[in-house]
Amino acid sequence: MTYLLALDQGTSSSRSIVFDEQGRSVAQAQLELTQIYPRPGWVEHDPLEIWRTQLATARAALHQAGIAASAVRAVGITNQRETTVLWNRKTGQPVHHAIVWQDRRSEPACAQLRAQGHGAAIQARTGLLIDAYFSGSKLQWLLDHVPGARAQAERGELAFGTVDSWLMWNLTHGQLHATDVSNAARSMLFDVHENRWDDALLALLRIPRSLLPEVLPSSAHFGDTAPDLLGHGIRIGGVAGDQQSALFGQACFGAGMTKNTYGTGCFMLMHLGARFQTSQNGLLTTSAAQIAPTPVAGAGPTAPERAYALEGSVFVAGAVVQWLRDGLRAIAHSGEVEALARSVPDAGGVLLVPAFTGLGAPYWKPDARGTITGLTRGSTLAHIARAALESIAYQSAALLQAMGRDAAAAGAAPVHELRVDGGACANDLLMQFQADLLGIPVLRPAVIETTALGAAYLAGLSSGVYRSTHEIAQLWRAERRFEPSLDSARAQELMANWERAVRQTTA
Numbered sequence: 001m002t003y004l005l006a007l008d009q010g011t012s013s014s015r016s017i018v019f020d021e022q023g024r025s026v027a028q029a030q031l032e033l034t035q036i037y038p039r040p041g042w043v044e045h046d047p048l049e050i051w052r053t054q055l056a057t058a059r060a061a062l063h064q065a066g067i068a069a070s071a072v073r074a075v076g077i078t079n080q081r082e083t084t085v086l087w088n089r090k091t092g093q094p095v096h097h098a099i100v101w102q103d104r105r106s107e108p109a110c111a112q113l114r115a116q117g118h119g120a121a122i123q124a125r126t127g128l129l130i131d132a133y134f135s136g137s138k139l140q141w142l143l144d145h146v147p148g149a150r151a152q153a154e155r156g157e158l159a160f161g162t163v164d165s166w167l168m169w170n171l172t173h174g175q176l177h178a179t180d181v182s183n184a185a186r187s188m189l190f191d192v193h194e195n196r197w198d199d200a201l202l203a204l205l206r207i208p209r210s211l212l213p214e215v216l217p218s219s220a221h222f223g224d225t226a227p228d229l230l231g232h233g234i235r236i237g238g239v240a241g242d243q244q245s246a247l248f249g250q251a252c253f254g255a256g257m258t259k260n261t262y263g264t265g266c267f268m269l270m271h272l273g274a275r276f277q278t279s280q281n282g283l284l285t286t287s288a289a290q291i292a293p294t295p296v297a298g299a300g301p302t303a304p305e306r307a308y309a310l311e312g313s314v315f316v317a318g319a320v321v322q323w324l325r326d327g328l329r330a331i332a333h334s335g336e337v338e339a340l341a342r343s344v345p346d347a348g349g350v351l352l353v354p355a356f357t358g359l360g361a362p363y364w365k366p367d368a369r370g371t372i373t374g375l376t377r378g379s380t381l382a383h384i385a386r387a388a389l390e391s392i393a394y395q396s397a398a399l400l401q402a403m404g405r406d407a408a409a410a411g412a413a414p415v416h417e418l419r420v421d422g423g424a425c426a427n428d429l430l431m432q433f434q435a436d437l438l439g440i441p442v443l444r445p446a447v448i449e450t451t452a453l454g455a456a457y458l459a460g461l462s463s464g465v466y467r468s469t470h471e472i473a474q475l476w477r478a479e480r481r482f483e484p485s486l487d488s489a490r491a492q493e494l495m496a497n498w499e500r501a502v503r504q505t506t507a
């Protein structure tokens, strides 16, 4: 039997999963990661803890699987994206904590870039809207604020990387400084058309080129793990940012195929195929995982096939269930929300907009705050719980509608199904309501660890376990299919009520 090992380094935990070649999970291990909040709006991780926990879970997963490292054909890495690490090339020590993707400290620098009118050019080159979310302005902040960092960087003594690069550096004892296109695409420093770092953007943000990792396709032979770490040198065969990895793990390979991950927030990605398109509806364009085409004898080396996706995120999704639990104390565990919500036939006209931290795509209302509307004397906690669950589906439906408008503008066909994953997709009531609102089937796969699975597939492709994405698509199985059961006029009416409630979140 051939195995693949996926390292999934997420915001809240480090996890490792051993998959067999059929894409079935054989063993997994997970360790929580400390969240560091030095000031309001700042979020950091300790890079040494990231590495330590990731290595420990990889060893534990191999141990649990009862297999030798030599039985693992390749390692795939997937990671929280944008989180920025800067370290010393000689000592391997980070010069500062990692600045996490949620951290807003570089917003003033971004506001300046916007005011200087760089928005349109940056969007055309990188697919991104200028924001502190991306790693470019975080790296600029580190160079400007860590004493001596800029001088050291200019002498070529430092290395920058997102978490994938940091893990590869450590997995190879400092022999490998690399990343993949899907991670590079989240830096606001990368030309996603040419697949290379953009000199003009590097100059604009004053980033020395010597800091940057080499960029490879997402499925490639990146290097080999140092033999002492896992008991055997294993090929690192695949790397992708976690959302693009989930898109891959969901076997969304063609234009229009779409997945939504229901975690703390939601991340929805729609594959665009090889065609780059900027959004007119407040969405991001990002590089999807890219693989080299099947080599043709005598044709020489081939460039990876371009692959792009539209992306939108909902800031508060599963987090609204946590608020019901911790804020309202309506439930003791997240999983109990479904029974509470089912205890009433519908939300009884209650609408809850969880704009706790403003609203993201497609609304972009940073000043919005949460509202509950439609309360009557008969409203109960159960109606509020149901409205909270429904808010996850409404926000996701608004995202998909925005993607649909972009797709239609490009002459593409409407999305015909939605593939789902993430912790909250276990909620049948939520998934059914999602299908009802969207008017298309919602498909929950047999393996919901799609993020890790995507990395395993990427590693398997470059190491000969799979010959093509077609073969991988054959492995995808739905565990449950939620068919829409609401007539479309009623669904439209519900969406119109929702949009009215969204308008009430700001004066």
Ligand SMILES: Nc1ncnc2c1ncn2[C@@H]1O[C@H](COP(=O)(O)OP(=O)(O)O)[C@@H](O)[C@H]1O
Pocket (backbone or CB within 6 Å): 010, 012, 262, 263, 264, 265, 317, 318, 319, 320, 321, 322, 334, 335, 336, 337, 338, 422, 423, 424, 426, 427
């Ligand atoms: N049965 C459920 N119904 C609704 N939400 C749930 C359910 N189970 C878990 N959640 C929510 O899902 C989120 C956890 O999902 P997960 O994919 O682990 O998130 P993340 O990767 O963002 O940490 C939490 O916000 C939790 O409240």
Ligand SMILES: O=P(O)(O)OC[C@H](O)CO
Pocket (backbone or CB within 6 Å): 009, 010, 011, 012, 079, 080, 081, 082, 101, 241, 242, 243, 263
């Ligand atoms: O680690 P997650 O699952 O919260 O994902 C984080 C995203 O990659 C941020 O862009």
